Amino acid sequence: MSQLEHFKSFVPQDNKVRVKGTNAVIYTRVSHASQEDNTSLESQLKYCENFAQKKGLQVVGYFGGTYESAKTDERKEFNRMLKFIKQSRNVSYVVVYSYERFSRSGVGGAKIADDLLKNNGIVTLAVTQELDPTTSSGSFQQKILFLFGQMDNEMRRDKTVTGMSELLRKGYTPYSIPRGYRNLNRGKAVDQKIVVNEEGELIKMAFNWKVKHDMCNSEIVSKLNSMGMEIDQRRLGEIFGNPYYCGIIVSKMIPGEIIEGKHEPIVSRELFLQANKVITDKRHHPLIYKESDDNMPLKRFVRCSACSAPMTGFLVKRKGLYYYKCRTEGCRHTISAEKLHGEFAEVLSGFQIEKCDIPLVEGAMLEYYDLYFEEQLKNIQLTKKRLTELKQNLQAVKEQFALGKIEAALFSEFAEKYKTEISEIEENAKITQEGSSNLKKCLKHVLKFCLKPLSLWASKDSRSKSAIQKFIFPDGISLCKQTKRLQTTSINPLFAPIAELVRLLTENKKGQLIFHDQLSFRVTSEGVKPSTS
Secondary structure, three states: OOHHHHHHHHOOOOOOOOOOOOEEEEEEEEOOOOOOHHHOHHHHHHHHHHHHHHHOOEEEEEEEEEEOOOOOOOOHHHHHHHHHHHHHOOOOEEEEOOHHHHOOOOHHHHHHHHHHHHHHOOEEEEOOOOOOOOOHHHHHHHHHHHHHHHHHHHHHHHHHHHHHHHHHHOOOOOOOOOOOEEEOOOOOOOOOOEEEOHHHHHHHHHHHHHHHOOOOHHHHHHHHHHOOOOOOHHHHHHHHOOHHHHOEEOOOOOOOOOEEOOOOOOOOHHHHHHHHHHHHHHOOOOOOOOOOHHHOOOOOOEEEOOOOOEOEEEEEOOOOEEEEEOOOOOOOOEEEHHHHHHHHHHHHHOOOOOHHHHHHHHHHHHHHHHHHHHHHHHHHHHHHHHHHHHHHHHHHHHHHHHOOOOOHHHHHHHHHHHHHHHHHHHHHOOOOOOHHHHHHHHHHHHHHHHOOHHHHHHOOOHHHHHHHHHHHOOOOEEEOOOOOOEEEOOOOOOOOOHHHHHHHHHHHHOOOOOOHHHHHHHHHHHOOOOOEO
16 A cells, blocks of 8 residues: 555545536426416426426426415425435436526525535526526525525515505505405405495494493304304404404504595494403403514614624603613613614615616626636636646556556556546536626616615615615624724625725715726725725
8 A cells, every 4th residue: 555545534525516417307386376478387397398408407307387485485396396306316406497486585595505506416507597506606696696586575575565555545455354344346456345244244243242241252252153153262352353343444564554444334433442442451461562673673683893792672662762772791882773773874875876877887896796706717727727737647647558667557546546637627617608697687686776775775664674684784784882883794795896886986976087997996906895884
């Protein structure tokens, strides 16, 4: 045995994922039955099969083919596919029409795809967004596309909620009407005619039993069941506590607002209030209301710079003012919600781009990312140089063996070693060219957001605000205890250079001329460094 063999245990292991084989599965999905055009189930299947054929992939399984929401990854067909590919051990690819068909859960979907690649050597490919997730640039862009799938979900949800909120303010019922009613103009959002049905008459009797006969809920439930209305005490309590039955609309979509409904009331307002007073008097425990986070969207997103603990919040009731607070013993610094929100607004305004500057910013950003990926190309160039050396060494070994200068065993050992290293380097040198077009699409989404980042954030509810905050600052932001200023420690790579570009463009508008090459230089050198508001 060669003395060098004793050092094998010290050699670093190659952890690069190797994708083997050409077996693939196809997953198709739509959110609801009415979805048609190019994203229908039939169209997705056709495009996926054509894509697999073009890539030389052998399809060994079909999954999905049904209506599943991708807002979460708790999907029957999706999970059946994951179980199949993990257990079969001979699947190398998952083919989908687009990454949003695979998942719209953002970071969750990206993690599933990343785990499949790293743990099982399975690559997730999208027909309409061709890239190579096995390369660093391809993996980076795949994660961005997953994140925008989630953001698109948030945008759609906001549009739906906005439309429903406006209908509520006009007195309409844009959701399922409560028990005891029917809509004579079913399917119409505006021209509704909501009237009391047979169950509604029984509900009216229940209110009267509660108020005028002081009957307990269990007695009322028993009487209603005997009259053919199946209900339990919990549902009855919900009916007694819903002002819809006296013609009033309240909803989480329009917090703090009381609307006169256009529907027919079942009981009078006086009777409804009396019924609820009876309920209140009978309770042994006071009601506890969970405070809405809409007043404190930065709670647990902002961390204390001194101790790294997440900032929580509280309300000073006598003043009606909200505050953020670090609860670590010995630290405990406090800041008003108004001031902290103002600081965060200043951070967001650092990303705001004028519409006329979009082409200039887009050009500088694309140039920046060209340089970013160029570093990877340089590494590949070095490996190609090593590849040339290995091929020369292999040729030299062949010549020495042909001349009889080395034995067959020694030739086989060195030839196999060189061939293995050559094969690995050639695989690493493969670079996909589709990435740039996908990067442009991602960048257009970001630039559209940057036209009005502050107003977009301010107009959302706490859930959507949190999604925007985490998207731009994935690791959160910190509050300096001494200066009370926010510090951004990590910025999404698509947003990182924009703040510096905005600053340079602002200087330009003040009379300090900035040229495009200066923009590119500053973005490259400083854009990835987080700025402080």
